[in-house]
Amino acid sequence: MPFPPPPHAAANVDHASSGGNAGHGGSALAPGEATVSAGAVATPPAAGTGAAPLLSVRNLRIEFPHRRGTLVAIDGVSFDVARGEVLGVVGESGAGKSLTGAAIIGLLEPPGRIAAGQVLLHGEPIHTLPPEKMRRIRGRRIAMIFQDPLTSLNPLFTVGQQITETILTHRDISEKAARKRAIELLAEVGIPAPDQRVDHYPHQFSGGMRQRVVIALALCAEPELIIADEPTTALDVSVQAQIITLLKKLCREHHTAVMLVTHDMGVIAETADRVAVMYAGRLAEIGPVRAVVQNPQHPYTRGLMGSIPVLGADVHRLVQIEGAMPRLNAIPPGCAFNPRCPHVFARCHSERPDLLPAQDTLAACWLYAHPADQDRPGTKQSPNVESAPRAAGPVTASAFQGLTSRGSAVNRDAKTDTDGENDLAQGGSR
Ligand SMILES: Nc1ncnc2c1ncn2[C@@H]1O[C@H](COP(=O)(O)OP(=O)(O)O)[C@@H](O)[C@H]1O
Ligand code: SF4
Numbered sequence: 001m002p003f004p005p006p007p008h009a010a011a012n013v014d015h016a017s018s019g020g021n022a023g024h025g026g027s028a029l030a031p032g033e034a035t036v037s038a039g040a041v042a043t044p045p046a047a048g049t050g051a052a053p054l055l056s057v058r059n060l061r062i063e064f065p066h067r068r069g070t071l072v073a074i075d076g077v078s079f080d081v082a083r084g085e086v087l088g089v090v091g092e093s094g095a096g097k098s099l100t101g102a103a104i105i106g107l108l109e110p111p112g113r114i115a116a117g118q119v120l121l122h123g124e125p126i127h128t129l130p131p132e133k134m135r136r137i138r139g140r141r142i143a144m145i146f147q148d149p150l151t152s153l154n155p156l157f158t159v160g161q162q163i164t165e166t167i168l169t170h171r172d173i174s175e176k177a178a179r180k181r182a183i184e185l186l187a188e189v190g191i192p193a194p195d196q197r198v199d200h201y202p203h204q205f206s207g208g209m210r211q212r213v214v215i216a217l218a219l220c221a222e223p224e225l226i227i228a229d230e231p232t233t234a235l236d237v238s239v240q241a242q243i244i245t246l247l248k249k250l251c252r253e254h255h256t257a258v259m260l261v262t263h264d265m266g267v268i269a270e271t272a273d274r275v276a277v278m279y280a281g282r283l284a285e286i287g288p289v290r291a292v293v294q295n296p297q298h299p300y301t302r303g304l305m306g307s308i309p310v311l312g313a314d315v316h317r318l319v320q321i322e323g324a325m326p327r328l329n330a331i332p333p334g335c336a337f338n339p340r341c342p343h344v345f346a347r348c349h350s351e352r353p354d355l356l357p358a359q360d361t362l363a364a365c366w367l368y369a370h371p372a373d374q375d376r377p378g379t380k381q382s383p384n385v386e387s388a389p390r391a392a393g394p395v396t397a398s399a400f401q402g403l404t405s406r407g408s409a410v411n412r413d414a415k416t417d418t419d420g421e422n423d424l425a426q427g428g429s430r
């Protein structure tokens with residue numbers, strides 16, 4: 001029962017093919033693609049065994065070439081997502097959250113391109129796959145939920161038709177069985193009277209109900225990973241919590257990992273296992289949710305957390321981070337946060353910090369450089385250590401392993417990650 005794409009469709013009902021990484025606002029997806037299906041569920045990588053994590057992003061660099069040069073929107077971002085894990089991704093608007101998600105699922109909008117680095121699924125590079133193969137990954141193993149549910153739904157077809165079509169794209173079952181499964185899925189995501197609602201059109205649903213339908217679409221193919229990009233931002237506050245709770249519950253039940261992009265720290269605190277904080281296209285800090293939220297180490301994360309009002313807290317003034325995130329063509333040398341940082345010192349202006357162990361997280365901040373490194377010739381500077389926690393020593397692979405919530409994931413040496421040369425030499429796209 002094929003049907004044509006909606007004029008604006010993106011997620012799972014767009015039949016148009018594309019010559020490469022097409023935009024998620026556009027026409028790159030085949031039926032069932034983005035909210036997709038049945039991938040083989042891999043064995044979870046065990047800590048210390050060297051098993052590949054579900055997803056690894058390594059030294060990702062995204063560029064936008066233009067007439068007067070090249071804008072670097074994502075610069076050396078590395079992180080892992082373990083099976084079944086919820087990784088929250090936070091940061092100011094323009095920090096690079098959506099681009100990172102789009103690059104992972106192969107939906108970067110030209111002229112944006114992956115200029116360096118790797119995206120690995122179970123250790124296998126997917127960023128270099130030809131469009132047809134990438135479409136199958138999107139169709140079976142990675143799904144995406146966008147901010148606006150209407151982006152993913154075709155207004156011309158009933159939700160039942162769309163879910164059924166998605167199921168049939170990926171599973172070899174009868175149309176009758178697919179429709180039965182569609183009704184089950186609608187029930188699972190909390191749509192009342194699903195056997196009737198299955199024949200309704202998207203406009204007959206409220207915003208929250210539409211997003212539930214999109215979640216059903218995303219789950220109907222049992223993907224290993226869902227990238228949810230601000231999935232509740234377009235919804236009423238009262239509905240947001242319901243949707244996040246639902247997403248979390250379903251992903252636990254289906255053992256689906258989620259990369260949850262949001263600016264809502266409440267959502268992160270409630271939902272995520274680990275948190276990655278992005279700033280100016282780079283990773284500022286990454287670590288277990290409790291550590292990042294309650295004991296952030298990077299000055300930017302501290303500012304971010306300090307700017308969140310807490311009910312009942314005896315705080316006279318919320319923390320305000322002075323200044324604004326730099327435009328892509330004005331990112332300063334050294335640490336990108338240096339113009340706004342209360343702890344800035346000379347080294348911050350000249351050298352870009354790697355992710356360094358800082359209490360229970362990794363923070364890209366020179367305050368956490370080992371004293372020996374701090375004092376090495378040519379870098380002897382005076383950090384403003386007034387409120388800076390003690391340096392934690394050199395980065396090791398085990399330091400990264402300690403940051404994964406499910407005993408797996410990030411297992412490379414940070415120095416190797418951010419140097420990037422090896423990955424490039426080994427065939428990272430550029
Ligand atoms: N098509 C594009 N051309 C040029 N710059 C872009 C394009 N798309 C995104 N960017 C830039 O890349 C940066 C990261 O964007 P994005 O990932 O959408 O941020 P976020 O999702 O964190 O708000 C922003 O500075 C944005 O302006
Ligand atoms: S590296 Fe320097 S400027 Fe950057 S966050 Fe740390 S102290 Fe601040």
Ligand SMILES: [Mg+2]
Pocket residue numbers: 097098099
């Ligand atoms: Mg965004």
